[in-house]
Amino acid sequence: MTAAAGSTRTEGPQQPVTVVITSPLETEHAARIAAAYPDRVEMVHRPDLLPPPRFIADHGGDPAWRRTPEQEAAWQEVLGRAEVLWDFPAGITDLQDIAPRLRWVQTTSAGVGQVVKRLGLGESDLIVTTASGVHARPLTEFVFAALLSHVKCFPHLRAEQQAHRWERFCATELHGQTMAIVGPGRIGREVARIARCFGMTVWAMARDNAPGRAEQLGVDRLWTRPELREMLGGADCVVLCTPHTPETEGLIGREEIASLKPGVVLVNIARGVVIDEDAMIESLRDGRIGFAALDVFRTEPLPPDSPLWDLPNVLICPHSASTADTENAKITDRFITNLGHYLTGAYDQMEPQLDKRRLY
Amino acid sequence: MTAAAGSTRTEGPQQPVTVVITSPLETEHAARIAAAYPDRVEMVHRPDLLPPPRFIADHGGDPAWRRTPEQEAAWQEVLGRAEVLWDFPAGITDLQDIAPRLRWVQTTSAGVGQVVKRLGLGESDLIVTTASGVHARPLTEFVFAALLSHVKCFPHLRAEQQAHRWERFCATELHGQTMAIVGPGRIGREVARIARCFGMTVWAMARDNAPGRAEQLGVDRLWTRPELREMLGGADCVVLCTPHTPETEGLIGREEIASLKPGVVLVNIARGVVIDEDAMIESLRDGRIGFAALDVFRTEPLPPDSPLWDLPNVLICPHSASTADTENAKITDRFITNLGHYLTGAYDQMEPQLDKRRLY
Numbered sequence: 001m002t003a004a005a006g007s008t009r010t011e012g013p014q015q016p017v018t019v020v021i022t023s024p025l026e027t028e029h030a031a032r033i034a035a036a037y038p039d040r041v042e043m044v045h046r047p048d049l050l051p052p053p054r055f056i057a058d059h060g061g062d063p064a065w066r067r068t069p070e071q072e073a074a075w076q077e078v079l080g081r082a083e084v085l086w087d088f089p090a091g092i093t094d095l096q097d098i099a100p101r102l103r104w105v106q107t108t109s110a111g112v113g114q115v116v117k118r119l120g121l122g123e124s125d126l127i128v129t130t131a132s133g134v135h136a137r138p139l140t141e142f143v144f145a146a147l148l149s150h151v152k153c154f155p156h157l158r159a160e161q162q163a164h165r166w167e168r169f170c171a172t173e174l175h176g177q178t179m180a181i182v183g184p185g186r187i188g189r190e191v192a193r194i195a196r197c198f199g200m201t202v203w204a205m206a207r208d209n210a211p212g213r214a215e216q217l218g219v220d221r222l223w224t225r226p227e228l229r230e231m232l233g234g235a236d237c238v239v240l241c242t243p244h245t246p247e248t249e250g251l252i253g254r255e256e257i258a259s260l261k262p263g264v265v266l267v268n269i270a271r272g273v274v275i276d277e278d279a280m281i282e283s284l285r286d287g288r289i290g291f292a293a294l295d296v297f298r299t300e301p302l303p304p305d306s307p308l309w310d311l312p313n314v315l316i317c318p319h320s321a322s323t324a325d326t327e328n329a330k331i332t333d334r335f336i337t338n339l340g341h342y343l344t345g346a347y348d349q350m351e352p353q354l355d356k357r358r359l360y
Numbered sequence: 361m362t363a364a365a366g367s368t369r370t371e372g373p374q375q376p377v378t379v380v381i382t383s384p385l386e387t388e389h390a391a392r393i394a395a396a397y398p399d400r401v402e403m404v405h406r407p408d409l410l411p412p413p414r415f416i417a418d419h420g421g422d423p424a425w426r427r428t429p430e431q432e433a434a435w436q437e438v439l440g441r442a443e444v445l446w447d448f449p450a451g452i453t454d455l456q457d458i459a460p461r462l463r464w465v466q467t468t469s470a471g472v473g474q475v476v477k478r479l480g481l482g483e484s485d486l487i488v489t490t491a492s493g494v495h496a497r498p499l500t501e502f503v504f505a506a507l508l509s510h511v512k513c514f515p516h517l518r519a520e521q522q523a524h525r526w527e528r529f530c531a532t533e534l535h536g537q538t539m540a541i542v543g544p545g546r547i548g549r550e551v552a553r554i555a556r557c558f559g560m561t562v563w564a565m566a567r568d569n570a571p572g573r574a575e576q577l578g579v580d581r582l583w584t585r586p587e588l589r590e591m592l593g594g595a596d597c598v599v600l601c602t603p604h605t606p607e608t609e610g611l612i613g614r615e616e617i618a619s620l621k622p623g624v625v626l627v628n629i630a631r632g633v634v635i636d637e638d639a640m641i642e643s644l645r646d647g648r649i650g651f652a653a654l655d656v657f658r659t660e661p662l663p664p665d666s667p668l669w670d671l672p673n674v675l676i677c678p679h680s681a682s683t684a685d686t687e688n689a690k691i692t693d694r695f696i697t698n699l700g701h702y703l704t705g706a707y708d709q710m711e712p713q714l715d716k717r718r719l720y
Contacts, residue, residue: 055530137535141558145512148505154514157677164669166661166678170415173684175497197557198501301526309524317517318526324533 012345013083018101019339020078021045023087023108024053024061029332033086036336040343044082049075051090057327059087059108084342086335088115095119104342104350106335107131108328110187111243111271113359121356127347128354129338134330135322136190139269139295142321143191143239144198146267146293147174155312175199180235182228182251183242183270184217185360191239192218203231229259237265243360244271254279263290269321272297284311295321372705373443378461379699380438381405383447383468384413384421389692393446396696400703404442409435411450417687419447419468444702446695448475455479464702464710466695467491468688470547471603471631473719481716487707488714489698494690495682496550499629499655502681503551503599504558506627506653507534515672535559540595542588542611543602543630544577545720546712551599552578563591589619597625603720604631614639623650629681632657644671655681 019041021030027047034043049071051061067075079089079098085105092098096119103126107115110132116122149155152171160167179195181188184204192202202219209222223231228251232238238260242248252275260266266289268275277298283289294308295317308314341349354360379401381390387407394403409431411421427435439449439458445465452458456479463486467475470492476482509515512531520527539555541548544564552562562579569582583591588611592598598620602608612635620626626649628635637658643649654668655677668674701709714720 054528057530058528060528137559138531138533141508141533141535142512142531144504145508145514148501149509149514152502152505152681154505154509154675157675160678161669161674161676164664168414168418168420168678168680168683170417170683170685171498171502171680173498173501173686175501176686194557197554199497304524309521314521315514315517316521318520318528320528320531321512323528323530325530326533326536 012343016042017083018042018081019084020082021086022089023059029328056325057323129350131331132352133186136187138324139187139322140190143267150291177236180231180238182240188241233259240268240270242270245359249273257283262288266292269295372703376402377443378402378441379444380442381446382449383419389688416685417683489710491691492712493546496547498684499547499682500550503627510651537596540591540598542600548601593619600628600630602630605719609633617643622648626652629655
């Protein structure tokens with residue numbers, strides 16, 4: 001294989017490229033990767049050195065699983081040869097020492113900014129491509145599952161059904177409601193698109209509200225950071241989908257929560273630290289937040305003594321809203337495309353790349 | 361007020377038109393009707409002669425309520441003067457005798473074909489305008505609340521939450537699934553529109569599959585009545601939204617149910633008699649139907665001893681999926697527009713009119 005016409009850097013690596021899979025991946029997807037560029041790539045997929053997955057598209061694997069000393073030695077040897085990784089390997093803090101030849105990591109998550117920061121790779125020339133966008137659809141479906149089952153009073157219906165009680169009642173509808181999106185990235189824009197299909201008015205907070213920007217993002221109105229509380233005060237539902245960056249940590253604080261419209265519905269698919277969890281719990285108790293669907297928490301797993309478990313107006317999802325059985329097929333497609341660019345040296349066509357300074 | 365230019369019949373009624381409200385209606389909406397054409401209309405809204413509503417947009421009212429003999433006499437006198445009715449009055453079988461001046465009924469439901477048949481009005485020249493279309497949005501939101509909370513495993517999440525258990529898991533997604541719609545009327549077409557927003561493939565069964573018809577209805581493929589079983593066998597979810605007519609009674613029989621794809625999701629927002637309820641229950645028990653969200657039943661209220669109440673893969677809604685707190689405002693808007701046409705004799709501009717032979 002020769003360098004692609006129009007490639008923008010060098011001709012790419014000349015030696016066979018060692019690709020190591022570091023998180024559980026179904027055999028069918030690993031086989032597709034291995035078959036994509038068989039002459040240029042040495043593919044290392046050693047399920048025996050990885051924790052067993054607990055479900056389809058489980059990238060963490062069983063947390064109780066440990067390598068034997070022999071397995072650990074084999075694993076270190078494999079990483080030492082790696083030029084490309086599928087996922088950052090778990091439990092390693094000195095990645096640059098262990099994998100000195102490493103040049104590119106393809107992650108299976110979108111929110112890996114903090115991982116890169118912890119590994120001290122913010123200043124390196126490592127290429128990091130992420131799963132940003134892959135989760136937009138499953139997350140959006142989770143958001144609307146939560147919003148619709150709330151406006152259609154499904155918990156009430158379940159209780160009535162258990163009691164064998166038939167009493168007609170009046171629900172409400174999403175149509176005509178206003179949604180505020182905090183973080184109109186790939187996920188937020190997909191949420192906005194579906195919200196408009198349902199006839200909602202969609203607002204978003206963005207760094208930049210230049211003319212035409214709202215239309216470009218597919219929302220009805222943009223608000224800036226200083227207008228955040230005003231935006232929150234006018235929305236019937238608020239969806240948090242920011243990345244975790246120093247700017248977004250604590251973005252929804254006690255005063256922002258106090259500015260919410262009474263009875264508002266909150267969905268958090270961003271990160272737990274984006275919102276003041278204690279203030280959120282108080283507002284769930286006093287009803288200012290009418291209902292919350294939460295996929296992320298300050299501490300994960302959510303501690304067994306968290307009051308959130310027992311609040312009747314909370315739906316807890318164990319950080320799985322982005323997981324769908326279709327996910328690894330999509331990331332594999334993306335990885336194979338990126339691998340083609342990598343092999344021809346077209347590094348800046350690999351996408352989506354993490355901005356290692358902004359952390360998203 | 362004079363006849364509108366271009367009106368298609370006579371100049372309309374010359375005497376003040378007596379409009380009688382026969383089902384519970386919020387005062388604000390009744391006041392809007394009364395204020396619309398105050399010189400031409402005598403508006404009779406007597407909440408004291410109607411059963412008290414149990415919830416917003418309750419058109420039935422408290423079933424235990426009864427008129428006193430004095431109230432009943434007053435009610436008969438009012439109906440005797442009526443030229444226009446807001447809803448068919450409940451509990452009356454000889455409407456033509458009781459309301460001999462009646463020329464037009466605006467209903468608050470879409471499915472009134474059987475009522476018209478029972479009242480023997482199929483051959484009369486009574487104008488019947490319905491609420492067809494008003495319920496499309498609330499019903500569509502109910503359909504997607506059911507589909508999304510199922511693919512996102514909300515019952516599983518609720519059980520995990522009750523147990524304070526945090527175990528990551530893998531859901532699936534609507535995106536890429538195939539939906540089959542039986543009855544692509546106003547409601548079915550709105551369901552189809554949203555399904556396509558979610559990236560589903562949408563099929564429908566229609567009487568007519570002339571070229572261009574699928575595109576016109578907003579679906580990917582049309583199937584005819586003889587192809588019904590084949591269509592059902594290929595769908596991941598089936599949504600029933602036909603009217604109740606002789607043609608649709610028992611349309612989904614035992615053999616149609618046997619042709620469903622194992623694990624299919626079924627939503628019935630049509631009428632209970634459209635499907636063989638006994639065969640449906642068997643298929644819910646053996647898992648051929650993976651999940652059913654049912655708003656309508658063979659007998660309503662659903663009898664306390666129906667096995668449907670206790671099936672874990674059934675969601676029961678007490679024929680309320682079409683009800684939204686925004687509903688009477690919309691029907692009032694439509695009624696006022698129709699009243700304007702009626703007063704100018706533009707009868708064929710009144711819509712949507714029930715086809716009293718086809719019963720929808």
